[in-house]
Amino acid sequence: MATETAPATTSAGDVHAHQHPPHLEHHFVSSEQQFDSAKLGMWIFLATEILLFSGMFVAYAVFRQWHPDAFLAASNALNWVMGGTNTVVLLTSSLTVALSIHFAQKEEQRKMVWSLLATLVLAGVFLVIKYFEYTAKFEHGVYPGSFFDPHGAHYAYLADIPFAAQFFSIYFVMTGIHGVHVLIGMALIGWIAWRANRGDFSSEWYTPVELTGLYWHLVDIIWIFLFPLLYLI
Amino acid sequence: MDKAVQAAGAHASDVNYLNHETGLWSWLSTKDHKRIGIMYAISLALVFLIAGILALLVRAELIGPGQTIMDAQTYNEAFTMHGILMVFLFLVPSIPAILGNFVLPIQLGAKDVAFPKLNLASWYVYMVGAVFTMLALVYGGVDTGWTFYTPYSASTGGGVLWMTAAIFVTGFASIFTGINFIVTIHKMRAPGMTWNRLPLFVWGMYATSIVQVLATPVIGITMILLILERTLGIGIFDPALGGDPVLFQHFFWFYSHPAVYIMILPAFGILSELIATFSRQRIFGYRAIALSSVAIAMLGFLVWGHHMFVSGQSAVAAIVFSLITYLIGIPSGIKVFNWVGTMYKGSIWLQTPMLYALSFLFLFTIGGFTGIMVGVLAVDVHLHDTYYVVGHFHYVMMGGSVIALLGGMHYWWPKITGRMYNETLAKIAAVLIFVGFNVTFFTQLVMGAQGMPRRYYDYVDKFTQLHQISTVGSWILAAGLFLVLGYGIWSLFNGEKAPANPWGAATLEWTNVSSPPDPHNFKRTPLVTRGPYDFHLADEVFGGDGSAGDGSGDVRMPEPAPAAPEPADGDK
Numbered sequence: 001m002a003t004e005t006a007p008a009t010t011s012a013g014d015v016h017a018h019q020h021p022p023h024l025e026h027h028f029v030s031s032e033q034q035f036d037s038a039k040l041g042m043w044i045f046l047a048t049e050i051l052l053f054s055g056m057f058v059a060y061a062v063f064r065q066w067h068p069d070a071f072l073a074a075s076n077a078l079n080w081v082m083g084g085t086n087t088v089v090l091l092t093s094s095l096t097v098a099l100s101i102h103f104a105q106k107e108e109q110r111k112m113v114w115s116l117l118a119t120l121v122l123a124g125v126f127l128v129i130k131y132f133e134y135t136a137k138f139e140h141g142v143y144p145g146s147f148f149d150p151h152g153a154h155y156a157y158l159a160d161i162p163f164a165a166q167f168f169s170i171y172f173v174m175t176g177i178h179g180v181h182v183l184i185g186m187a188l189i190g191w192i193a194w195r196a197n198r199g200d201f202s203s204e205w206y207t208p209v210e211l212t213g214l215y216w217h218l219v220d221i222i223w224i225f226l227f228p229l230l231y232l233i
Numbered sequence: 234m235d236k237a238v239q240a241a242g243a244h245a246s247d248v249n250y251l252n253h254e255t256g257l258w259s260w261l262s263t264k265d266h267k268r269i270g271i272m273y274a275i276s277l278a279l280v281f282l283i284a285g286i287l288a289l290l291v292r293a294e295l296i297g298p299g300q301t302i303m304d305a306q307t308y309n310e311a312f313t314m315h316g317i318l319m320v321f322l323f324l325v326p327s328i329p330a331i332l333g334n335f336v337l338p339i340q341l342g343a344k345d346v347a348f349p350k351l352n353l354a355s356w357y358v359y360m361v362g363a364v365f366t367m368l369a370l371v372y373g374g375v376d377t378g379w380t381f382y383t384p385y386s387a388s389t390g391g392g393v394l395w396m397t398a399a400i401f402v403t404g405f406a407s408i409f410t411g412i413n414f415i416v417t418i419h420k421m422r423a424p425g426m427t428w429n430r431l432p433l434f435v436w437g438m439y440a441t442s443i444v445q446v447l448a449t450p451v452i453g454i455t456m457i458l459l460i461l462e463r464t465l466g467i468g469i470f471d472p473a474l475g476g477d478p479v480l481f482q483h484f485f486w487f488y489s490h491p492a493v494y495i496m497i498l499p500a501f502g503i504l505s506e507l508i509a510t511f512s513r514q515r516i517f518g519y520r521a522i523a524l525s526s527v528a529i530a531m532l533g534f535l536v537w538g539h540h541m542f543v544s545g546q547s548a549v550a551a552i553v554f555s556l557i558t559y560l561i562g563i564p565s566g567i568k569v570f571n572w573v574g575t576m577y578k579g580s581i582w583l584q585t586p587m588l589y590a591l592s593f594l595f596l597f598t599i600g601g602f603t604g605i606m607v608g609v610l611a612v613d614v615h616l617h618d619t620y621y622v623v624g625h626f627h628y629v630m631m632g633g634s635v636i637a638l639l640g641g642m643h644y645w646w647p648k649i650t651g652r653m654y655n656e657t658l659a660k661i662a663a664v665l666i667f668v669g670f671n672v673t674f675f676t677q678l679v680m681g682a683q684g685m686p687r688r689y690y691d692y693v694d695k696f697t698q699l700h701q702i703s704t705v706g707s708w709i710l711a712a713g714l715f716l717v718l719g720y721g722i723w724s725l726f727n728g729e730k731a732p733a734n735p736w737g738a739a740t741l742e743w744t745n746v747s748s749p750p751d752p753h754n755f756k757r758t759p760l761v762t763r764g765p766y767d768f769h770l771a772d773e774v775f776g777g778d779g780s781a782g783d784g785s786g787d788v789r790m791p792e793p794a795p796a797a798p799e800p801a802d803g804d805k
Contacts, residue, residue: 026344027344033420041416048447058483146468
């Protein structure tokens with residue numbers, strides 16, 4: 001700790017090549033300092049996101065511990081094929097968003113825009129599948145909490161299981177809040193794609209692309225925990 | 234003005250951060266950390282005023298048994314509002330948002346925080362939260378107490394939805410500030426500002442920011458779950474639907490206990506600055522003070538269960554939580570001993586900020602000891618939910634956090650406003666606050682030990698006298714606080730112009746920046762070559778004679794840090 005160094009001053013390259021690069025904000029000494037700050041800030045923000053979800057994971061763990069049979073039976077009512085498809089969709093979207101950062105570094109403008117748009121489409125597919133899953137439940141009265149009133153061939157048996165309602169409460173709350181994050185991610189990616197198309201980014205400066213990518217990976221990772229917990233075990 | 238202060242140096246140049254742009258919009262759209270600090274100061278002063286008046290009303294109601302000035306329902310809503318406003322909208326943001334915003338970047342030698350836009354967003358988000366709080370009043374008020382315990386909060390009065398939304402929203406303001414400070418401290422330090430040369434206020438803010446970032450999201454999700462409990466009946470907290478109200482308490486205190494350290498760690502930071510500067514002494518045990526803040530931040534996450542000793546959690550859990558709670562006394566004790574050690578053989582200069590520092594030491598020590606007592610399992614069963622707890626947390630939160638904020642505001646007032654305040658009035662106010670505070674809250678410790686439950690609207694006759702003493706104390710306290718408000722506003726318009734370094738302090742905001750500061754803080758980025766409390770070096774340069782303690786000698790001026798070499802021509 002004692003030997004920690006001060007922030008790097010502007011490198012010789014910065015000084016000679018660009019006296020004042022347009023993306024460099026006035027309060028930073030160098031592009032490097034600005035980029036490192038943005039990235040550290042994003043990582044800390046992602047830590048807060050994980051803690052936000054942790055409250056729900058704790059609730060899941062507590063109620064699963066208390067009512068293992070109810071959770072097992074209720075979990076069977078979820079459509080693991082749809083959930084599994086969504087997992088593949090999200091993993092693919094993580095690949096495309098990573099590619100967009102790669103193309104930004106290579107200054108391949110068109111490819112960057114296309115891979116961002118591909119990410120956007122995959123996120124849309126995820127939500128569409130989610131929509132079908134939700135409506136299939138709602139049609140048969142499988143609502144969260146006090147509105148829980150299962151009926152119909154595949155769901156009627158849930159009515160006889162005490163605490164099954166809580167499984168669906170947790171299911172809808174967790175996937176719902178995850179879905180909100182997907183929506184926010186789509187807005188961000190759309191905005192980044194628009195800016196990329198305008199030519200805002202270069203190999204010198206692509207911080208927003210990289211930070212949006214980090215956010216999207218987090219959305220993906222949270223789903224990777226949600227899927228087995230809710231659908232498989 | 235003291236002669237010593239008068240002799241202390243040249244006045245500011247004419248252009249400063251306050252007048253280089255004018256008009257309301259230049260403030261509402263500013264990305265300058267100093268202006269955002271001031272916007273927060275004004276908003277928080279308003280909240281403190283409203284919440285303080287509510288406290289006076291609650292105390293007035295309790296001056297006699299039975300109904301005095303309001304009915305029971307109004308009383309419940311008044312103390313709930315007092316608690317929520319004070320905790321979530323005043324104490325949590327107070328020191329970081331006002332003094333942290335203003336001082337921290339300058340102490341690091343930075344032009345601004347790392348994310349100025351996020352900083353401005355934090356203020357706006359906070360204001361949205363404040364509006365939601367007002368809407369909660371419009372939609373029927375909240376009578377749950379500031380803890381929102383379920384299942385009551387899932388069914389009572391219409392305002393709870395707005396209030397929980399307000400807390401969810403203001404949480405973002407807190408997270409934004411925390412992220413900003415951590416990144417600023419890691420990435421924006423001036424050349425030569427190593428971790429071992431960080432002013433202790435910065436260390437305090439660093440520890441605070443860690444807690445803000447790691448704890449706040451949990452209250453966020455708790456509030457969302459409570460909102461869903463009310464609207465959809467998701468049955469996570471409501472036992473009628475199979476939920477668990479104790480789970481809510483776990484979630485709530487997992488945030489709200491660390492939040493206590495969001496409130497007190499910045500106060501520790503201020504104390505270190507005040508004690509070092511007004512003892513004119515290199516701080517004793519710099520590293521111990523710095524690292525004990527981080528230790529408190531970490532331990533603070535492991536003790537939430539001590540709020541739930543009587544909730545029905547397991548005996549093992551209670552014993553473990555009790556033990557870890559004691560551990561927090563160690564780093565806290567380290568700090569207090571180091572501050573006292575710094576004062577030992579220092580030449581103490583009893584200006585107003587130092588008076589606040591001394592009353593902090595006294596009050597916080599009482600707050601700490603009473604904390605140990607409620608941390609003892611068996612004793613807590615007796616003291617739980619009595620006025621003893623009310624007294625204890627007011628000693629910590631108000632006797633600690635608010636007193637430190639007042640000390641810090643007086644200390645940095647010349648730097649922030651460019652004006653001096655009236656020293657005599659300030660000292661009178663400090664004494665009034667100290668006396669009023671003890672009369673109000675020591676009585677409550679006594680009452681609590683005798684069995685007076687907290688939150689009660691009515692009480693048996695034997696407590697009448699103690700309640701009356703406590704209420705009179707609240708008036709003395711209020712008189713002191715209104716006096717501060719009065720001479721503060723007076724000083725804005727009529728105070729004498731402040732020199733750059735009236736206290737002879739050694740941190741960058743005093744040695745290298747005019748009062749009030751330039752728009753971009755530094756004329757040239759400083760090159761830091763020594764620690765933040767090197768009064769010793771200043772003695773050699775200026776030949777200090779150690780007589781500054783009575784205010785008649787010279788204030789020994791530490792020399793400014795030299796300018797760092799310019800990195801690039803275009804980088805102004």
